[in-house]
Amino acid sequence: MDRRVTIASQVAIAAVAGYCIYKAFNARQQQKSLKDAVPKSSAAPLTPEQIKIIKATVPVLQEYGTKITTAFYKNMLTAHPELNAVFNTANQVNGHQARALAGALFAYASHIDDLGALGPAVELICNKHASLYIQADEYKIVGKYLLEAMKEVLGDACTDDILDAWGAAYWALADIMINREAALYKQSQGWTNWRQFRISKKVPESDEITSFYLEPVDGKPLPPFRPGQYISVSVQVPELKYPQARQYSLSDTPRSDYYRISVKKETGLDPRAPGAKRHPGYVSNVLHDMIKEGDLIDVSHPYGDFFLSTAEATHPIVLLSAGVGMTPIVSILNTITKKKQRKIHFIHGSRTTEARAFKSHVQKLEKEIPNMQVTYFLSRPGDSDQLGVDYHHAGRIDLQKLDGPSHLYLDNPSTEYYICGPDTFMTQMEEALKAYGVGDDRIKMELFGTGGVPHN
8 A cells, every 4th residue: 555645545534534434423422521511622612603604504505515515525526636545435326425424514513512411422423533543733623615616506595604614613623622632642652654464364254254363464463452343454445456444343341462353245235325336345345355374454443432341340241243243342252251250141143153253252252251151143044943943033133022120131230231233223223222221321332334323
């Protein structure tokens, strides 16, 4: 990878800030400290008149938001084609990114007088930005093209006062994010740029998931991470002729000699998305089909706001996952089973037994850990799958099929619930747990993939 292009291109990811705001507005708050207030901004506060103007543009954004964001991406990428390197090109192809950013602008305008509500959003965004090494100066290009796109689409209706108000709003948020990202970089022990890793092993875990063992080329000990966090991986995509970066959850307990990620080979975009064009996942297919043992890839420091609260706790824990959402859950599982001191229920859903990863590993842990339970749900049991051996329940995960006290530990007010999988799955699990009286502070969910956790 050409690092000059990579550094220059990182500016583009800031454009996804609004997209991530939209996702994170709808996300589970992961830490109590984030509920209190958004980090402070040193930018000049918006005036009451500017806040009034921003709120007045909400209906306009609802009607013209997608046109504005489509023009924004088109103009910025035309002027700076090198910026394609950090965007998810598949999401550009099907228009998802423009629609999501339009929703983000609408959400931000609607909450402009309550920036405290942005606390969880800022944490999620800034962790992703830090994993892509976004720098303070790189916010300028995004602001320029976003405001210009507003003027282009809205024409004379976009007055100087409106542009000034949105410029102030943009920099109020950008300054908050810049400060938080600077703090994250300080915590990274000097790892503030892409670092080369060698693929020491590729291990198939299922028909569609392969684990990649990553060892640092420089041989230096790796910093610890919090189980549940992710790294960014950047590879050259020959079809595109530029690199692409993706975030992958770390799937093992923290070690100083290697990191492990377990990657699902994505065959295409979600066909349920309106107008989606089928297209293979660029990075996952490169990793599965082109990257060999011994090859080098670029890797970021671990980041992420979904993680195990503490490995020292003794209260029960329920781990809920579906599909490749298992990967950060396995990292948490491998960490907490070291001490063998707490009740654990590992609950996983998959389409088929062939698609299920880590089956033998989880079975081994279940035999070794006296207080560990395992329950498998299987959407499509095959003719050779045995009930009670290969799976315990047919269909998708349904908590009503489990006993509250003995399976979900509902009788213990300290039990924690960690959830990762597709957005609808996480929403269903959260709703079910809340119906049982579980509080927000004990439900932890990972934003995974390009969706988000929708809450109405």
